[in-house]
């Protein structure tokens with residue numbers, strides 16, 4: 023297999039990332055930095071050596087090229103805060119931040135995530151203390167079953183990092199890539215608006 | 227009472243011992259009724275809550291199920307050879323594997339096999355594998371070769387009884403005889419009417435789609451099986467798994483502390499439990515088996531589609547004279563209550579002396595139905611509440627006034643049993659007032675393509691009383707903190723928090739000093755599944771009884787220590803005080819008797835419901851929509867829900883149920899439909915969230931008002947609560963349809979009101995107009 027093959031292998035899913043996204047319009051990851059390029063020759067079924075930086079900590083692991091970031095986070099690193107709702111880029115339960123921007127971890131290959139800063143819901147904690155978005159979600163009861171919640175929180179965190187004081191419509195648009203079947207949307211809007219205030223007041 | 231048995235899948239309602247103190251009704255409350263964030267909010271927002279799909283055990287394998295790609299087929303041959311040699315594969319199973327030779331039933335009427343040779347719906351289980359990674363398990367599924375004899379299909383309920391429709395079951399496609407309900411004489415009723423209107427409606431099948439996928443982790447320790455399962459009821463799962471595997475109940479432990487939604491699709495065990503258990507036994511390793519989202523669209527239940535012909539007669543003054551309904555609903559491949567309860571609102575919601583309902587349940591080659599949030603009711607409301615609206619227009623009466631005129635005092639569907647409470651009239655009147663109904667109705671629809679309109683609808687829920695059995699244990703520790711133990715699942719409605727509030731109310735223990743243990747057959751008390759809007763009215767009186775039992779013992783201890791008669795003492799805010807001399811008091815933590823004992827234990831059970839009363843929640847909902855006449859797009863601008871669910875237990879989670887129910891109802895009204903290729907393949911074409919559209923934040927208004935009509939139902943049970951989770955979604959879709967009519971003058975009889983459906987109707991109306 024040549025270099026080309028490997029690239030195709032990775033970008034095929036990269037392509038899927040762009041066609042498979044929900045209403046949030048998550049863009050494909052930028053080009054993988056050169057230093058993070060996978061080994062030149064990969065046999066089918068071979069494992070890739072990757073270093074993933076998650077919540078500020080580096081993890082060295084062997085991954086299959088087809089493993090998603092979500093799979094590695096949940097089933098290999100024990101970071102089960104990120105949830106699997108559809109594994110096809112349609113629900114947002116798996117949302118994490120990659121370099122501060124919300125991404126569907128189910129549509130991101132673990133190998134693609136190398137060289138990027140990954141933040142999961144666990145990474146919003148300050149020790150045992152909740153971060154401002156988490157606090158606002160708890161206070162406003164912005165969930166029912168709680169399964170979509172880590173993804174909602176990460177979408178909100180990403181939104182507020184880009185737009186610290188969003189208007190109501192910006193919140194609705196920014197959160198529309200995350201489905202809540204329990205239907206807690208009206209409370210989620212309140213929580214995001216509250217979180218914006220908490221963050222600005224240095225509520226962390 | 228009708229409806230009580232609804233969520234008890236395994237036959238008749240079990241008995242519990244009566245017991246626990248018969249509590250007086252609360253006159254005032256200090257904790258109950260306030261707005262309390264959930265006691266498990268921290269776990270849910272921090273990511274530390276471990277849902278069953280999060281469970282990762284040492285040495286765990288991953289399971290996957292091969293599913294039939296045809297709506298109707300016979301499995302001729304399964305070749306597992308090449309699957310066995312896929313890297314990482316540790317076990318493979320099919321119909322002829324001895325380990326998989328197990329019975330299965332969708333309903334007890336029909337027993338099949340775990341991997342049955344006959345597949346009556348796309349997605350039926352055919353074979354299964356376990357492998358080191360989920361990716362390898364899927365690889366192995368692709369390597370399995372199956373030879374099918376493809377059989378003819380029928381996927382529409384309206385075609386199932388046609389003479390040329392393929393027969394799905396030996397006895398034909400009708401499930402039993404049609405259920406006929408009559409009271410009075412409808413022919414006479416129609417002859418007395420000034421106006422008679424008749425229409426046929428249809429609601430499309432909906433998929434529950436809880437965000438946590440269906441699945442479990444199974445592990446054997448010798449003869450003992452532990453299952454971590456995302457379920458609404460750990461006990462029903464335990465019962466079914468134990469009976470089908472033929473092992474004692476005590477050897478099956480089901481744990482479901484957290485679960486990511488169910489809406490009726492996770493009330494009992496599924497085939498995947500047996501598959502996971504068998505794979506785990508075969509490999510002597512734990513097996514995690516979660517379905518893919520695509521699988522859940524096919525084989526873990528649906529709200530069955532319903533075709534409803536409804537005819538109604540009314541006098542000029544608004545008196546309803548007759549209602550007649552014919553329902554055809556589809557169970558799917560096996561009997562599953564396809565037409566169940568669709569007619570209930572016609573029987574019970576409005577005063578009407580002459581009623582006839584005929585319900586026909588049919589088999590189709592589609593996934594079996596399951597209870598879905600208020601089974602039958604939103605469908606029935608879609609028909610009844612649109613037709614009542616039409617009657618109001620026909621006789622020139624306000625739709626709210628017409629409904630108020632026909633509010634019944636007795637439950638006519640239950641042979642005139644009195645309701646323990648009914649707030650239907652208040653829901654209608656107070657809801658209309660708070661919404662500004664009359665002013666809003668008078669406003670013109672507006673110029674330009676966007677037309678505005680308001681609509682409303684009402685509803686009741688057949689169950690919602692709760693009832694036995696339930697046992698709850700409350701333990702008070704020596705330091706005055708408490709532990710509550712109950713078997714019920716918290717499916718996202720806030721059950722744990724409500725129960726902790728009941729304990730706080732009675733014992734004065736602050737919420738942050740109460741720990742709740744729940745949903746584990748190994749360590750908590752028997753409970754029925756959380757469904758039917760019965761969890762709060764079932765568990766809260768049992769919790770209260772347990773807390774009162776603790777209180778009784780604590781007061782006895784305090785009386786001894788303070789040398790005062792028990793009658794003179796009261797327990798409040800964690801302190802026992804003399805009513806006569808408030809200086810005489812003792813904080814719980816200083817009670818010597820409690821310290822020496824270490825713990826005081828109170829057991830509470832749920833007392834039976836009164837036999838001569840019907841306990842039901844009621845609702846009226848109002849909404850405003852905007853319809854683009856050029857594109858057929860519908861925007862819901864605001865909603866108001868006036869709900870009578872008895873006492874409000876936690877105002878914060880109460881409001882959340884309301885907004886959630888409305889959101890789901892908007893899905894039924896505007897976006898959700900299971901689409902099957904009826905013409906060529908009979909297969910599902912809407913098997914993902916792109917093609918099956920759940921409401922997103924952009925589809926629902928941020929402006930949703932929850933207006934509790936709070937009538938504590940003291941005759942029903944000791945906390946005065948009635949069910950909430952289901953009634954909140956019953957009138958919603960019909961209210962939207964009525965608002966669309968108000969905005970456009972077009973009646974959309976089939977759900978969902980998508981642009982594709984609405985545009986031709988608008989065009990036709992323009993032509994006529």
Ligand code: FES
Nearest residue numbers: 109112113114128
């Ligand atoms: S979008 Fe990733 S799991 Fe649904």
Ligand code: FES
Nearest residue numbers: 166168202203204
């Ligand atoms: S809280 Fe259940 S899906 Fe959002």
